[in-house]
Amino acid sequence: MAKIKQEIRALSGDEAVAYAVKQADVDVVAAYPITPQTIIVERFSEYVHNGEVDTEFVCVESEHSALSMSLTASATGARVFTASGSAGLALMHEILYVTSGCRAPVVMAITNRALSAPINIHCDHSDSMVERDAGWIQIYVENSQEAYDSILQAFRIAEHQDTLLPVMVMLDAFVLSHTLESVNVLPDNAVQRFVGMRNIPLIQGHQGKPVPFKLDPDNPITMGPLDLYDYYFEHKRQQEEAMEMAPRVISEVHDEYARLSGRNYGDGLIEPYRLDDADLAAVCLGSTAGTTKTVVDHLRKRGVKAGLLRLRTYRPYPTQEIRAALQNVKAVAVMDRSHSFGAHGGPVFHEIRHALYDATIQPHIVNYIYGLGGRDMPPTLIQEIYTSLQRIAKTDQVEKPVQFIGVRE
Amino acid sequence: MASQWKFTTKDLAEKPEILISGHRACAGCGPATVYRQVLKAVRGPTIATNATGCMEVVSTIYPYTAWSIPWIHTAFENVAANAAGIETALKALKKKGRLKQENVDVIAFAGDGGTYDIGIQALSGAAERGHNFLYVLYDNEAYMNTGIQRSGSTPHGAWTTTSPAGRVIPGKPEYKKPIADIMVAHAIPYVATASPAHWRDLMIKARKGIEANGPAFLQVIAPCPRGWRYDISRTIEIARLAVNTCVFPLWEAVDGEYVLSAASKVIALKPDRKIPVRDYLKAQGRFRHLFTPEFEHIIDEIQQIIDRRWKRLLKRCNM
Numbered sequence: 001m002a003k004i005k006q007e008i009r010a011l012s013g014d015e016a017v018a019y020a021v022k023q024a025d026v027d028v029v030a031a032y033p034i035t036p037q038t039i040i041v042e043r044f045s046e047y048v049h050n051g052e053v054d055t056e057f058v059c060v061e062s063e064h065s066a067l068s069m070s071l072t073a074s075a076t077g078a079r080v081f082t083a084s085g086s087a088g089l090a091l092m093h094e095i096l097y098v099t100s101g102c103r104a105p106v107v108m109a110i111t112n113r114a115l116s117a118p119i120n121i122h123c124d125h126s127d128s129m130v131e132r133d134a135g136w137i138q139i140y141v142e143n144s145q146e147a148y149d150s151i152l153q154a155f156r157i158a159e160h161q162d163t164l165l166p167v168m169v170m171l172d173a174f175v176l177s178h179t180l181e182s183v184n185v186l187p188d189n190a191v192q193r194f195v196g197m198r199n200i201p202l203i204q205g206h207q208g209k210p211v212p213f214k215l216d217p218d219n220p221i222t223m224g225p226l227d228l229y230d231y232y233f234e235h236k237r238q239q240e241e242a243m244e245m246a247p248r249v250i251s252e253v254h255d256e257y258a259r260l261s262g263r264n265y266g267d268g269l270i271e272p273y274r275l276d277d278a279d280l281a282a283v284c285l286g287s288t289a290g291t292t293k294t295v296v297d298h299l300r301k302r303g304v305k306a307g308l309l310r311l312r313t314y315r316p317y318p319t320q321e322i323r324a325a326l327q328n329v330k331a332v333a334v335m336d337r338s339h340s341f342g343a344h345g346g347p348v349f350h351e352i353r354h355a356l357y358d359a360t361i362q363p364h365i366v367n368y369i370y371g372l373g374g375r376d377m378p379p380t381l382i383q384e385i386y387t388s389l390q391r392i393a394k395t396d397q398v399e400k401p402v403q404f405i406g407v408r409e
Numbered sequence: 410m411a412s413q414w415k416f417t418t419k420d421l422a423e424k425p426e427i428l429i430s431g432h433r434a435c436a437g438c439g440p441a442t443v444y445r446q447v448l449k450a451v452r453g454p455t456i457a458t459n460a461t462g463c464m465e466v467v468s469t470i471y472p473y474t475a476w477s478i479p480w481i482h483t484a485f486e487n488v489a490a491n492a493a494g495i496e497t498a499l500k501a502l503k504k505k506g507r508l509k510q511e512n513v514d515v516i517a518f519a520g521d522g523g524t525y526d527i528g529i530q531a532l533s534g535a536a537e538r539g540h541n542f543l544y545v546l547y548d549n550e551a552y553m554n555t556g557i558q559r560s561g562s563t564p565h566g567a568w569t570t571t572s573p574a575g576r577v578i579p580g581k582p583e584y585k586k587p588i589a590d591i592m593v594a595h596a597i598p599y600v601a602t603a604s605p606a607h608w609r610d611l612m613i614k615a616r617k618g619i620e621a622n623g624p625a626f627l628q629v630i631a632p633c634p635r636g637w638r639y640d641i642s643r644t645i646e647i648a649r650l651a652v653n654t655c656v657f658p659l660w661e662a663v664d665g666e667y668v669l670s671a672a673s674k675v676i677a678l679k680p681d682r683k684i685p686v687r688d689y690l691k692a693q694g695r696f697r698h699l700f701t702p703e704f705e706h707i708i709d710e711i712q713q714i715i716d717r718r719w720k721r722l723l724k725r726c727n728m
């Protein structure tokens with residue numbers, strides 16, 4: 001149903017991200033390299049040095065400065081992109097909150113990588129999961145195609161006047177960042193029509209008149225002032241209001257893009273896979289969903305009513321959609337690729353349980369912590385998860401709600 | 410860098426205040442005076458960014474602001490990166506024909522904590538990359554906003570709340586980091602020191618920094634009556650004493666070439682005009698504990714350090 005002629009390119013996830021940024025008329029890119037995000041920065045440097053973009057590209061001295069620069073460049077009215085992961089994202093932690101608090105619509109790609117110690121360059125979701133409360137929209141992609149598509153959508157979502165929130169797009173280290181895939185790319189002019197120019201909304205200025213929400217000498221405003229107990233809380237409440245608006249914006253942008261490209265990812269928030277009549281459901285994020293879909297197909301052939309729910313948008317958390325998607329299954333296995341030490345389960349597990357607390361019939365919900373530090377998650381292990389779900393559905397008993405899988409214990 | 414601006418008192422009276430009255434700085438606040446003087450020297454449309462610290466806190470509190478130009482604060486340690494972000498965005502927008510103004514200048518303001526200590530990485534990075542902005546360090550020689558704690562700028566022997574005048578350790582044991590020399594070593598086009606007691610010199614330097622084609626760094630001694638423990642009426646007097654004792658000599662380095670500024674040059678030419686450091690220390694309560702038989706030798710030590718640094722500066726200035 002694609003209405004537009006697209007070109008197929010062999011791109012890794014990182015390259016797909018860089019290519020999307022190249023096409024999106026980005027004004028400023030400030031970034032610092034970290035494996036496995038480096039290719040994004042390297043490809044983009046090539047675009048700059050070969051004159052293929054007129055973006056101002058700054059190779060800063062740290063991730064802290066990468067985001068600090070991105071934030072003020074965005075506040076000055078520029079469209080801004082940066083990228084990081086793991087230690088780099090952790091170093092940005094303070095400024096993540098400042099960026100969302102200043103309502104700067106920065107777009108950032110994250111190649112999900114384990115956090116030290118011990119130092120490890122491979123995939124897990126610890127780095128971005130710990131930042132889920134930082135006020136950023138979080139989108140986790142399944143493959144390089146989706147990485148490309150999501151970066152383009154991210155600019156529209158971030159800069160939308162109902163959201164004005166920064167967006168992180170997460171792709172799994174190496175599995176996606178470094179693996180070549182056939183990626184359909186839109187023609188430049190189609191991308192430019194889709195993303196458009198950054199629209200700066202009007203806000204109430206100091207003299208009560210409407211002024212553009214940016215640092216503009218013709219209409220001076222003060223950004224990032226001291227803000228104590230008499231107003232801070234309202235400003236935080238407004239951030240939550242923006243988050244409440246975000247699902248609609250994400251879905252609208254997703255649908256418009258789907259009409260243009262012929263590609264869709266559920267409703268943009270969640271992607272149910274063979275879930276309609278399923279008894280058993282796995283829930284996961286990122287590239288593991290691809291492997292899980294294969295396992296589901298396999299089980300379906302054997303008559304097992306298996307399904308999958310992939311969470312694409314993790315912030316804002318699509319509570320209602322998740323509840324609607326899962327409330328008719330008998331048993332749910334939540335796969336967490338990060339761990340909250342001492343919390344009896346990973347973050348996704350806790351929030352899936354929270355989403356289903358208000359369901360009329362609550363399914364059994366178990367948690368599998370998997371794949372930390374890039375530990376492989378082969379189809380056989382996923383199959384094991386469904387086997388235990390079968391047992392739970394049959395016996396109506398859960399022996400161990402939280403388990404680690406694929407680890408020597 | 411031929412600045413046409415002469416900064417006569419008449420010129421200044423005619424120029425509008427950018428940091429307007431109503432802010433909440435303490436009476437006698439040196440940094441507030443420094444800001445006022447620097448901002449009188451802007452040449453046109455300007456965007457300012459500020460590190461966390463006293464001046465960020467006193468000049469804004471939602472829904473009020475003392476800033477009549479666009480201004481942004483984000484954090485403590487990143488003001489140079491913030492300035493770099495603004496400058497880069499302006500460059501990008503200009504290139505694409507989306508900037509209304511012909512030119513917009515960028516000024517970053519930070520205290521000594523935000524410069525010598527937690528902010529030096531961002532500053533060094535921005536200087537190395539050559540972003541075109543003026544960085545103004547208002548040096549009140551401690552973390553005043555959080556209650557007078559020591560910084561890399563606090564001078565030897567000074568009392569602060571984290572370098573108390575104890576019975577065993579009388580104030581700060583370490584020496585003041587030569588931050589302006591460190592910035593000269595970055596090979597940036599313009600570095601200067603200034604004092605609000607020499608306001609015309611300060612303004613000309615601020616303007617030169619703004620007009621410089623690349624990063625410019627201006628270190629301004631900014632006495633703080635709260636932290637330095639002196640009467641609020643004496644701020645400018647102490648800022649002048651700092652120069653006349655050679656504790657804080659005035660100079661500029663254009664493309665790395667050091668030149669003494671008038672107030673310090675006079676002393677270089679007529680050394681008998683150099684006032685003993687003792688007089689400077691005596692004027693401030695933060696050095697009071699040194700005026701005891703037990704610790705008096707530290708005053709001589711400080712004099713020696715100041716003399717040595719002054720001599721080194723004269724050499725750099727070919728004097």
Ligand SMILES: Cc1ncc(C[n+]2csc(CCOP(=O)(O)OP(=O)(O)O)c2C)c(N)n1
Pocket residue numbers: 461462463464485486519520521522523524549550551552553554555560
């Ligand atoms: C990352 C971080 N660490 C610590 C602080 C607390 N803090 C705020 S202002 C400040 C000291 C500021 O000192 P300086 O830069 O000298 O400015 P002054 O207050 O003296 O004007 C400190 C420690 C902070 N805001 N952020």
Ligand code: SF4
Pocket residue numbers: 433434435436437438439440441463464467549553554632633634635636
């Ligand atoms: S504490 Fe010192 S620097 Fe801070 S506002 Fe008061 S006088 Fe100014």
Ligand SMILES: [Mg+2]
Pocket residue numbers: 520521522548549550551552553
């Ligand atoms: Mg200070």
